[in-house]
Structures are given as C-alpha cells and as structure tokens.
Amino acid sequence: MGSERQPSYSPKTHNQSWSRLLPYMLRQQRLLFLLLGIAIATSVFTLLPSSSSTLTHAVSVSDSEFMYPQPSLYPVSFNMGGKIPLALKPKGLRIVVTGGAGFVGSHLVDRLIARGDSVIVVDNFFTGNKDNVMHHFGNPRFELIRHDVVEPLLLEVDQIYHLACPASPVHYKFNPSHKTNVVGTLNMLGLAKRVGARFLLTSTSEVYGDPLQHPQVETYWGNVNPIGVRSCYDEGKRTAETLTMDYHRGAGVEVRIARIFNTYGPRMCIDDGRVVSNFVAQALRKEPLTVYGDGKQTRSFQYVSDLVEGLMRLMEGEHVGPFNLGNPGEFTMLELAQVVQETIDPNAKIEFKPNTEDDPHKRKPDITKAKELLGWKPKVPLRKGLPMMVSDFRQRIFGDQKNPTAATTTTTA
Template sequence: MNTILITGAAGFLGSHLCDRFIKEGFHVIGMDNYITGDQRNIEHLIENTNFSFIEHDVTKHISIDQKIHYILHFASPASPIDYLKIPIQTLKVGSLGTHNLLGLAKAKKARLLIASTSEVYGDPLVHPQTEDYYGNVNTIGPRGVYDEAKRFQESITMAYHRFHGIETRIVRIFNTYGPRMRLNDGRVIPAFMGQALRGEDLTIFGDGSQTRSFCYVDDQVEGIYKLLFSDYAYPVNIGNPHEISIRDFAEEIIKLTNTTQKVIYKDLPVDDPMQRQPDISLARKLLNWEPKVTREEGMKKTFEFFKNLPEEDLFKREHRDFSKHIKT
C-alpha cells in the first residue's frame, strides 16, 4: 500500500483529497495545525485504518519515520479574511513550509505536488489565463502576502526539481467550491449563501462586472489526482472555464435559494482581480481532463450542505483566534 502525506488535510480541499486517496487504496497521513482547517472535515476518517493524523505546523521541522511515496502540499490560508489577518504566517507556509516539504520529499524520494493558485496571475492583462502568462501582481499590496507566497512556492519547487531531481508537480487552482467550505470565510460563494440563508442582502464589492469561473470540488480533485500521476513538472491550470460576472452570479444565488433579498454594493478591495478564467487547453491535452459538473448541479449540492449546517454555524461570524500565530 502506497502512503501519501496530505498537508492542510482538515481544510476544504485537503479533506476531499483525503477521501479520494483512501478510496483509491492509499494509506493517508493527514497533517494540519487547524489554523484555518476544521476538525469536523476529517472526523469521519478518524476510525479508518487507512488514515492517520498528525497535528503539526508545516513551517516547523517535519519528521516522519515511515516510508512516504507521495506528498500533497495544501497547507495555506486561502481566503482573504484569513491571510489578511495572518500575513506573516501565510508567507511562512508558502516559503518555509514548502522548503520543509521539499526536504522531506528529497529524503523520502517521494513525489511532491504543490497547490498553487490562479492568484499568481494577479489582476490579469491576459484573458483567459494560460500557464505561460507571468501575471500582474502587486508585490507590496495587502494581497501580495498570498500571491507572492504562492509564486515563491512555485519557484522553490522548480529549483528543487532542477537541482536535486525531485519529482514535483504544480497545480494552479482556480476558484473551487463545494461541501465543507467555511460558511463565513469571506469567499464569494459561502458569503452569498450565508447572506441568503440569514435573509440578508447580498453584498457585491465593486460594480459586479468582475468575473469568476467556479469549479466544483469533485472536478478539481479529479484534475489533481490525474496531475499527480502525470509526467509533467510544470504548472497546470485546473479550473472551470465557464465565466460569469459577480452580478449575474448573485442573481443565480437569489434564484437558487428562493429568497427575495436585494443586492447592495460596496467598494472593491485593493488589487481584487477583475477577470478570472482558466485556459485549460494544457489539462485537456496532458491529462485528458475537463470539468464535468455544471454550475447548476454543483451549486445545488453546495446549498444543501450549507442549508443543513447547525444554526450556530449560520449565525456566527468568523472570530478565529489567530493570536498565537500573528507574532510568529
């Protein structure tokens, strides 16, 4: 049985990856320090003999005695509400954390896949975004802590690949959604759904003309799985190319949730990208992959998940205690 280490295992995407690799017959070692993860996302796996868990911060030295064949590095704050509160920790998990995992991959002779992001493209001047576009990122803006952490992560990964011969893979993840997202994490889908379920008006930042392309989690996991077992070391976009404006998307949410709220507008955050759409030509050619789940189907599943959350989850605001991490 092959063993895979998945960092960020208690997060939204990390927990779905744990499920997938257990289903495929792997022994999964999950690692998370619960800064932004949720123990409930993996509680169904705790009694599974093919799953073990280590509570650990990947920016600290990682020591695992057993053989590891594969590593998925998905530990990182991914929501602006998080990385703006813990900017230094966000930079450290992309730099020190990635360095530690590359060292572990080298020692274990394991293949490492890192989770990069469409945010490396910044506010793009090329549309849709292709893997050979270098991006338009404000290095000193508030979002730079996340964008540059991921850009550095790609650079150090390629350096280890070229210099040490480590088997590496890089996935550039575009907006992904589905069950287990945090309802109040500040990203557009949980924000809209939380407001709809609470009977609040839906908040759009800017004039709503900015676009996003939403990929359902099952499709994203399938793309990551195929990329891990490919022979390609360079970045690959994994996302859904069906683009929609935020204004139109808000109307879809109102229709889906059968509510009567109106839409209100607030100022656009600094450096918020105006367009986001992946060119997935490479993924189609290299992996024979493209998304299968329609937005209508995926949003229904996601809404059912949010609708069935405990009432205290619906009405609580995010007040996570980051105090022990802010000064580190």
C-alpha cells in the same frame, strides 16, 4: 623417551578404502536405503515437468483471482508475467496531505482513502476542521497529525500533496501566509528529497494577479502588486513555485504544480470572505448579498470534486506543469448573485459596497494544457454543484438533519 621412533604417516590406498566400504554398506541394510533414495529422487524429477505445466495452466486460467485491481489513476506494472500471487499483492501508497483537514484537502483525502491508499493528514487547524475528516477516525489507513508545516516533519511517504496555506483573503490578511508558503514549502520539499517522494504543490490563479491577458494561460507571467495587502498570498505562491522548480532542477525531486482557480462545494468555511460562500451564507440567513464594486468583475467556479480529480491526475501523470485547474465558465459577480437567488431565495436583495484593494477584474483559466496532457476537464456545472453546497451550509448553519449526508457527498468527475 626422546629417542623413541614415531611411526611414519602414509595415506590409505584405494584398495584399503574399497575393502572397508563394502562391509560398511552391507551392514544394517545401508545399500538398500541408498538404492531406495535414488529411486525416489528419480521419480520426483521425472514427474516435475508435468506438475509445473499444470500449475502454469491453473494460474493462467484464474488470472483474475491473482491480479490486484489497480486504480485507474495510478497504474502500477510488475515484471512477473502479469501473475501476482495473492500474498504479494501491492499495497496502496502512503500519502501525506498537508492541510488535509481543510475544504479541498478533506475531499482529496476521501478519494485517496477510497482508492486504498494510506493517508497522513498534517494540519494545524487554523482554517481546517477536524469534523471534515472525523468519519475516517478508526480507519487503520488514516492518521491525523496536528502540526504546522513551518516546522520540519519526518515521515516515510510515497507522495506529498502540499495544500497547507490559508486561501481566503479574510484568513491570510489576518495571519499573513508568506511564511507558510516559503518555509512550509521548503520543509515539504526537503522531506520529498530525503525520502524520494513525489511532491505536488497546490498553487493558485492569484499568481496571475490582476491579469492583463484573458483568459490566462500557464505561460503568462502575471501582473502582481508585490507590496499589496494580497501579496503575502500572491507572491508567497509565486515563491513556492520557484522553490519547487529549484528542487526539481537542482535536486532531482519529482514535482507537480497545479494552479487552482475558484473552487466551491461542501465543507467550505462559512465566513471565509470568498464570494460563493459569502452569497450562500447571506442568502440562507436572509441577509443582502454583498457585491463589491460594480459587480462586473468575473470569476470561474469549479466544483470541488472536479478539482480533486484534476489534482490526482496531475500527481499520477508524467508532466510537471504548471497546470491551470479551473472551470472556464465565466460569471460576473452579479450573475453569480442571481444564480444564488434562483437556488436559495428569489427575494434575496443585492447590496453594493466599495471594492477591495487589488481585487482582480477578470479571472478565467485556459485549460487546453490540462485537457491535452491530463485528459481532464470539469464536469459539474454551477447550477448542479451549487445546490449540494447549499444543503451542506444549511445543515451547518441551522442544524438541519433532513439530509445528513449532504455535507460529505462529493460528485465524482
């Protein structure tokens, strides 16, 4: 068996292949189906250019039906010839607002939600209030996390508005805020670095201390007491600015810095020790208006909607800052007390008390930089904004339901 010879392999010749192919094609009408397929394919490719041009014309005519209306503050460009199919409309941004249940933060959240963004509020409720954001409960684009920013937090976001920090002397003297400003800012900058988010720090006019330059420009380095009772806030914010610029220069994090001047409006803490809320609450309660010192120290007051507009323009712009965001209209404490008297009670009395330690004598922002680079300036004068704040305070102090929407009304700049 081992010596049995195996037939040798030889490839088929072309003649043999063709001789078998022809009968195969003729069986079961295979040739007919082949020709029919060629004819169909030819017809399709012949008609395709015409259909394509018709489709292009249809898309051009109904451009507005396919374009997603971009928010004016955050234009997004797509390299698709300006034609975006409905299924590919860009979604809103995913944004975290630390301190988002607070006075300014809650108004910012309102604007971001109205713009179509998804917002995550992070707040430990030391000065924030859940009532300020309760009207967003049930909205799938809103989340609320009870969390202190001095502890790390992992989130996937596009932008970070870092507002977390007690801003009134009553609160930061009771619970010094240096740890929040330093460790909290470090944690949020670390998050921005990890996920590639843009980071906005809300600093303060207090970085100028008791200024020797008036009005204050962003290039002024300030006159701050590093060991005073206000230093946990003043120096804390100065350190936060330093950390922000370190991450920008050293780690390439996109950052923005806003220096906020005195702001007032609905949802302010009623007894937070700040002058506008003090005067309004005292006048409503028929108490004397407390003026510290001689009442000649000056402040500049901006309505909260103007500030929110400035913060959003800064975040969406291309400039790092810092930017002064405030109203350059300057009032002495006595003049402010008189405006509150006119608005609430002409018979309200004024009571003088000794001035507090390290209280700045003058405060007025130079907003030239914000006007030129952000196209921003405040639009709500004190005599127009104050009545809206009074309505909110009256409702919260006395439970007045005559105007239940006053607390959540924000004038859009």
